[in-house]
Structure formats: C-alpha cells, structure tokens
Amino acid sequence: MAKKFYITTTAPYVNADPHIGFALEIIQADAVARYHRLLGEEVIFGCGTDEHGLKIYRKALEEKLSPQKYCDQSVTAWNKLKQVLNLSYTHFIRTTERRHLEAAQALWQRCQDNGDIYKKTYKSKYCVGCELEKTDSELEQGRCPIHPNLEIELINEENYFFRFSKYQKPLLDFYAQNPDFVVPRYRFNEIIEFVKNGLEDFSVSRLKSKMPWGVDIPGDPNHVMYVWFDALVFYISTLGWPKIADFAGFWPGIQVAGKDNLRQQSAIWQAMLMSAGLPNSQQILIHGFIQSGGQKMSKSLGNVIDPIFLSQKYGADALRYYLLAKIHPFNDSDFTIQLFEEAYNSDLANGLGNLTSRIITMCQKFTGGVVPPKIELKNHPLRKLEIAVWKMLEQKMPTFEFHLVLESIWNFIHALDKYIDETKPWVLAKQGKQKQIDEIIFVLLDCLKDLAWLIAAFLPEAAQKITTALNLKDLLAKDPIYKDNWASLKPGTKIKPIKSLFPRI
Numbered sequence: 001m002a003k004k005f006y007i008t009t010t011a012p013y014v015n016a017d018p019h020i021g022f023a024l025e026i027i028q029a030d031a032v033a034r035y036h037r038l039l040g041e042e043v044i045f046g047c048g049t050d051e052h053g054l055k056i057y058r059k060a061l062e063e064k065l066s067p068q069k070y071c072d073q074s075v076t077a078w079n080k081l082k083q084v085l086n087l088s089y090t091h092f093i094r095t096t097e098r099r100h101l102e103a104a105q106a107l108w109q110r111c112q113d114n115g116d117i118y119k120k121t122y123k124s125k126y127c128v129g130c131e132l133e134k135t136d137s138e139l140e141q142g143r144c145p146i147h148p149n150l151e152i153e154l155i156n157e158e159n160y161f162f163r164f165s166k167y168q169k170p171l172l173d174f175y176a177q178n179p180d181f182v183v184p185r186y187r188f189n190e191i192i193e194f195v196k197n198g199l200e201d202f203s204v205s206r207l208k209s210k211m212p213w214g215v216d217i218p219g220d221p222n223h224v225m226y227v228w229f230d231a232l233v234f235y236i237s238t239l240g241w242p243k244i245a246d247f248a249g250f251w252p253g254i255q256v257a258g259k260d261n262l263r264q265q266s267a268i269w270q271a272m273l274m275s276a277g278l279p280n281s282q283q284i285l286i287h288g289f290i291q292s293g294g295q296k297m298s299k300s301l302g303n304v305i306d307p308i309f310l311s312q313k314y315g316a317d318a319l320r321y322y323l324l325a326k327i328h329p330f331n332d333s334d335f336t337i338q339l340f341e342e343a344y345n346s347d348l349a350n351g352l353g354n355l356t357s358r359i360i361t362m363c364q365k366f367t368g369g370v371v372p373p374k375i376e377l378k379n380h381p382l383r384k385l386e387i388a389v390w391k392m393l394e395q396k397m398p399t400f401e402f403h404l405v406l407e408s409i410w411n412f413i414h415a416l417d418k419y420i421d422e423t424k425p426w427v428l429a430k431q432g433k434q435k436q437i438d439e440i441i442f443v444l445l446d447c448l449k450d451l452a453w454l455i456a457a458f459l460p461e462a463a464q465k466i467t468t469a470l471n472l473k474d475l476l477a478k479d480p481i482y483k484d485n486w487a488s489l490k491p492g493t494k495i496k497p498i499k500s501l502f503p504r505i
Contacts, residue, residue, distance in 0.1 A: 002040060002041055002042040003039075003040075003041045003042070004041065004042050004043075004044075004249045004250050005033075005036040005041045005042070005043045005044070005250075005253075006043075006044045006045075006046070006239070006250035006251065006252075006253030006254065007029050007032050007033050007036075007043070007044075007045055007046070007253055007254045007255075007256065008029070008045070008046035008047060008235055008238060008253060008254070008255055008256070009022075009025050009026050009029050009046070009047045009255075009256050009257075010025065010050075010255075010256070010257045010258070010261055010265075011047070011048045011049055011050040011093075011095060011231055011234045012049060012050060012078070013049075013050050013051075013053070013055060013056065014049045014050070014051055014056065014070075014071055014074035014075050014077075014078060015055050015056055015059045015074065017077050017306070017308075018077060018078060018080075018081055018307060018308065019297070019304070019305075019306075019307070020290050020297070020304075020305040020306075020307050020310075020323075020335060021258060021289060021290050022307075023081075023085060023307035023319070023323065024287060024290060024323045024327060025256050025257070025258060025287060026047060026081065026085065026087060026089075026256075027085060027087075027319075027320050027323050027324060028256055028285065028287060028323075028324070028329065028400065028402065029045060029047070029089075029256045030045065030085070030087050030088055030089070030320075031320075031324060031402060031457045031458055032254070032256075032397065032400070032457075033045035033088055033089070034088055034456065034457040034460060035393075035397050035457040037088070038453070038456060038457060043090070044090050044091055044238075044239065044246060044250050044253075045088060045089040045090050045091070046089065046090070046091040046092075046093070046235075046238040046239070046253075047087075047089050047091075047092055048091075048092050048093040048094055048095070048234055048238065049071075049075050049078050049094050049095065050095050050227070050231045050234070051067075051071040051075070051094055051095050051096045052095055052096070052213055052214045052215065052224075052225075052227045052230050052231070053213070053214065053227030053231075054206075054211050054213075054227070055129065056070070056071065056213060057211055057212070057213035060213070067213040068096060071094070071096055075094060077308075079092075080308065081307075081308070084307075084308050084311045084312065084316065085307065085311055085316050085319065085320070086316040086317070086320070086460055086461055088460075091238045091239070091246075093234060093237060093238045095215075095230060095231055095234055095237075099237060099240070100233065100234065100237040101215050101216075102237075102242070103233050103236060103237035103241050103242060104215045104225060104229070104230045104233040104237070105215065105216070105217075105218050106241075106242040107233050107236075107242075107272065107276050108204075108217065108218060108225065108229070109218050110275070110276035110277065111162065111272065111275040111276055112218075114275050114276070114277070115163070116162055116163040116166065116275040117160050117161070117162055117163070117204065118160065118161055118163070119158060119159070119160050119161070120158070120159070120161055121156075121157065121158045121159075122155075122156075122157075122159060122161075122203065123154065123155065123156045124154075124155045124203070125139070125152045125153070125154060125155075126152065126153045126154070126155050127144040127146075127147055127150060127152060127153075129144060129146065129147030129150045130144060130146060130147060130260075133155075133202065133203065139152065146260060155203075157206075157207050157210070158207070159203040159204070159205045159206065159207075159223070159226075160203070160204050160205035160217065160220075160223060161201045161202065161203055161204060162201060162202055162204045162229070162271075162272070162275075163201050163275075164199045164200060164201050164202055164268065164271055165198070165199045165200060165201050166271075166275075167199065167270075167271035167274055167275070168195055168196075168198065168199050170271075170274055171195050171199075171267060171270060171271060171274075172192070172195055172196065174270065174274075174280060175188070175191075175192055175195070178280075180283065181266070181281075181283060181284065182262075182266050182283075182284050182286060183283065183284070183285050183286065183330070183399065183400055184286070184330040187259065187262055187286040187330070188266075190262060191262055191263065191266045191267055194263060194267065195267055199267075199271075202268070203226055204225060204226045204228075204229040205217055205223040205224065205225060205226055205229075206223065206224055206225075206226060207222065207223060208221070208222055208223055208224050209222070211224065212224065214226075214227065214230060215230045228264060228268065229272070232264065232268065232269040232272060233272075235253070235255060235269070235281070236251060236278070239251055251278075251279060252279045252280060252281050252282040253281065253282055254281075254282055254283045254284070254285065255281055255283075255284045255285070256284075256285045256287070257284065257285070257286055257287075258286070258287055258288075258289065259286050259287070259288055259289065260289075261286070262286055265281075265284050265286075266284050266286075269281070285329075285400050286330065287329060287330060288328065288330055288331045288332040288333060289332045290305070290327060290332070290333055290334075290335050291332060291333070291334050291335070292304070292305060292334070292335055292336055293334065293336050294334060305335055305337075307319060310340070314340075314344060314505070315461070315502070316461060317348075317459040317460070317461045317462050317501075317502075318340075318344050318348060318502065320458060320459060321343070321344075321347065321348060321406070321458065321459055322335075322340050322343055322344070324402040324403065324406060324458050325343070325347070325402070325403055325406040325407070325410075325458075326339070326343055326403070327403075328403060329400050329401060329402055329403060330400075341505055344502065344505060345504055345505060347410060348501070348502035349500075349502045349503065349504040349505070350504070351410060351413050351414075352410075352413055352451075352455070352459075352462065352501060352502065353462075353500055353501040353502035353503075354417075355413055355416055355417055355448075356448065356462075356466060356469075356498060356501055357498065357500060357501075358417075358420060359416075359420075359441075359444045359445060359448050360469055360495060360496075360497065360498045362420075362425055362426075362441060362444070363441050363444075363445060363495045364495065364497065365429075366425055366426075366429055366437050366441060367437065367438060367441050369494060369495050370491075370492050370493060370494055370495060371442065371445055371489050371490060371491050371492060371493045371495065372437075372438035372439075372441050372442045372491060373438055373442070373491050374442060374489070374491050375439050375442055375443070377443060377446060380443060382415060382416065382419060382443060382447055385411075385412060385415055386412060386447065386450060388408070389408045389409055389411075389412050389454060390454075392404065392405055392408040393405050393408075393409075393454065397457075402458070405458075406458060409451070409454050409455060412447075412451065412454075413451070416444065416447055416448075416451075419440075419443070419444070420444070423436075423440045425437050425440050425441065428440075442489070445470065445489055445495070446489055448466060448470065449466075449467070449470055449472060449489055451466070452464075452466040452467050452470070452472075462501050462502075465498060465499075465501060466498070466501075468496065469495060469496045469497070469498040470489070470493075470495060470496075471493050471494060471495065471496065472489075
C-alpha cells in the first residue's frame with residue numbers, strides 16, 4: 001500500500017485578486033506534492049478560499065451584492081490559478097460550502113463540550129485587514145503595520161471566548177517533543193517565546209446583529225463564528241472531517257503559510273485541535289514576504305506583481321522557477337521584472353532550454369535521430385555528479401530548501417554544457433569517429449532523461465516536453481526515485497524534435 005501524504009496551503013480571502021505572495025505559497029506546496037507523487041506516494045494537496053468575516057461582508061455591501069453572491073463571483077479568480085500556474089492540487093474547498101460549515105460547527109461543539117468555549121463581555125482593538133485583535137504593542141502610531149491604511153476599530157460587546165490560556169503548557173510540551181514542527185527554526189523560536197510569555201483567551205464569535213456573515217454557532221442564533229476559528233477548520237474539512245473518509249488516512253499533514261500566519265497556524269490552531277481531541281498538524285512551513293525593489297508591494301506605489309499576468313506572458317514554468325530558485329523559501333525576498341527576465345534568459349533560455357535543444361539536435365544530426373548503443377555509465381564523471389544532485393534532492397526537499405536543490409540541478413546543467421564543449425562531437429563527426437560520437441550522445445541523452453525527472457516537481461511542463469521528445473513514459477509513473485534509471489533509454493528509440501522550451505526575451 002502506498003504511503004499517504006497531505007499538504008495544504010492557507011485559505012486566502014476572496015476580497016482581492018491573487019497576489020505574488022500566495023503564488024509563492026501554492027507553488028511551494030505544489031512542488032512538494034509533486035515530489036511525493038514521484039516517490040510513488042498517494043498525495044492529497046489541498047487549498048481553498050476563506051469567504052467569511054467582516055472584510056468580506058463590507059466588500060459585498062460596497063459592491064451592492066449579497067455576501068454569497070460576492071464570494072461566488074470573486075472565487076473565479078482563485079480557481080484560475082490551477083491552470084495558470086500549472087498546479088496539481090487534488091482538493092479545493094470554499095469555507096461557504098456545507099461540508100465546511102458542518103465541520104466548523106462540529107469542532108466548535110467539541111471544544112465547547114470540553115469546557116473551552118465560554119461567553120463574556122469585552123473590549124478590544126481590531127484590525128479588519130488582519131481580522132485580528134491587536135494589542136497596543138502590536139500597533140505603530142495607533143495603526144496596524146500590515147494594514148496602515150485601515151483605522152483600528154474598537155469592539156465592545158458580548159462574545160464567546162476560547163480558553164487559549166489553558167493550552168500554554170500542552171503547546172510547549174508539544175513543541176519540545178517535535179523539534180522540527182515549524183520550519184525555519186527561527187520562526188519556531190518566535191512562537192515558542194510567544195507561548196512562553198503567556199496566552200490570553202480570545203474571542204471566537206461576533207454578534208449576528210452587527211456582522212451576520214459567518215458560520216452559525218450551534219445553539220445560539222445571535223452569534224456567528226469569528227472568521228479565524230471558522231477558517232482554520234479548513235485544514236480538516238478539506239479531508240472530509242468529521243466523517244472519516246480521507247481524514248483517517250491523511251491527517252496530520254503539512255501546512256504552508258506566510259510569516260503573518262505564524263501565530264494562527266502553530267499556536268491557535270494547534271490549541272483548537274488539542275481541545276477537540278484531534279491530532280496536531282505534522283509540520284508547518286513558514287515563508288517570508290515578497291518585496292518589489294526593496295519596498296513592500298502596494299497599489300499606491302504601483303509595484304504590485306500580478307502572478308497571473310506573469311505566467312500568461314512568460315509561461316508557468318518560468319514563474320515557478322523564479323519563485324522556487326530565486327526567492328528564499330523562508331526569508332523576505334525581492335522581485336522585479338528586471339530580475340525575473342534576467343533569470344529567465346540566463347537560466348532558462350540559455351540554460352535548460354539551450355542544453356535540451358543542443359542534445360536533441362545533435363542526436364538528430366549525428367546518430368540519425370535515434371538512441372545509440374547503450375554504454376555503462378556507472379563510473380562516468382557526469383554520473384557521479386548526478387548522484388550528488390539526487391542526494392541534494394533527497395536531503396533538501398524534506399527541509400523545503402528548494403533554492404539549494406535547483407542550484408544543484410543547474411550546476412549539473414552547466415556541467416553537461418561543458419561536457420559538450422569539451423568532447424566536440426561535431427569535430428569527431430568530421431574525423432569519422434562514430435563510436436565516440438555514439439557514446440557521447442548516449443551519455444547526454446541519458447543525463448537529459450534523468451534531468452527531466454529532477455526538474456519534474458519544479459518545472460513540470462518542461463519535464464514533460466523532454467520526456468515526450470525522448471519517447472519515455474509519463475513522469476507520474478510510480479518508479480523508484482533513487483535508481484540510476486527511472487526509465488530506460490532503449491537503443492534505436494526514435495528521438496522527436498523539440499521546440500524551444502524557453503524562447504529568449
């Protein structure tokens with residue numbers, strides 16, 4: 001029976017179009033999901049949209065639409081991402097779907113039955129942009145630093161509260177027992193310190209008379225769930241919980257989120273799971289923010305990067321490559337069109353694309369367009385270098401260090417180019433040394449075949465085009481990964497011409 005693997009992104013709000021930061025998140029998750037499929041595992045890759053809360057409600061009123069109608073229209077932009085970014089997610093859920101509403105209510109009931117939900121009157125400062133309460137220490141000049149254009153609102157009402165304070169020790173014990181729970185480590189240290197400093201119970205409902213757009217609270221028609229309590233249940237409602245179905249086999253899973261989600265993912269959600277008597281998440285990957293020219297992206301500055309536009313203009317693989325190879329997986333990074341195009345030309349057009357064209361063209365020219373006789377490559381210098389790349393893939397994918405894996409793969413690409421320049425098959429052809437040419441072309445074709453496997457999780461379209469040209473079976477076939485050959489090149493096999501993978505810009 002195949003090993004089961006579950007990975008999920010956060011559920012972004014539908015009140016704005018997809019941005020480059022979420023493109024980073026979902027492409028990171030997609031690369032991990034594709035990698036585990038290539039290992040022969042049964043993978044669920046989940047994502048979806050968060051459609052409740054005050055910001056959605058107000059946006060709908062502004063558009064003169066019902067909240068549900070507004071969400072139904074807005075979600076189409078998010079559904080486009082699957083095709084535009086060439087994503088492989090298997091499960092998509094909207095938090096307005098009946099199955100999610102039932103899951104949120106079931107989890108609420110479990111927490112309430114455990115004595116962790118109670119009612120009280122309270123006052124707080126609230127950022128609608130974050131949909132979070134804010135302490136004075138979190139504000140800068142009285143405003144949220146993430147949404148400085150929004151005024152902080154004061155809430156004074158009776159709400160239900162979750163006994164977050166009860167879970168300080170259980171959370172710290174869980175962290176101690178799971179030292180790799182949050183990646184990177186410095187983000188894990190942040191949340192450990194946050195929990196060590198003490199936890200305060202937080203509001204988990206809103207008065208329906210003031211904000212009616214939310215999940216109804218079981219047994220109380222006057223309140224709806226606070227959007228974060230509702231939204232976090234998305235991680236298990238995606239799997240069909242509270243029904244068993246996929247949940248039993250695939251939970252716990254890996255969650256991918258931005259650094260502004262650290263507290264919610266690694267502390268609040270984990271406490272909610274503990275309260276409900278459910279297993280905690282397996283691991284959480286926290287990525288940084290993407291800046292443009294060293295500045296935070298904003299419409300007013302005119303430096304917002306549209307991932308859909310980029311993918312449609314340059315291709316999904318090009319965007320995927322840049323986000324995985326040039327954007328640090330954990331730290332804040334810079335993105336400009338100039339940097340993107342420079343990487344496209346140097347690494348894709350002149351790198352992978354040019355190498356692939358060279359090898360296929362030489363095969364057409366020097367070996368009649370077929371795979372030449374097989375030779376033993378076990379002790380070949382390129383095979384030894386390739387093994388080092390496989391090891392890098394094996395070591396760094398579990399730690400989500402995509403940039404290091406791709407750097408290693410591109411070093412291999414450079415080595416193949418250098419091998420062509422040094423062996424000069426075109427010179428050997430003039431000298432009539434066909435046996436040497438056959439050996440060189442076989443080496444190159446075999447390395448290109450393995451290169452397709454190595455890039456498949458990152459640049460799936462390019463990988464598939466290469467395997468099609470080599471007349472090999474689909475890359476989704478469940479072959480062992482750490483073998484010299486994931487598929488064999490049979491001498492005499494016809495090699496198909498290939499169009500330029502990445503036309504130079």
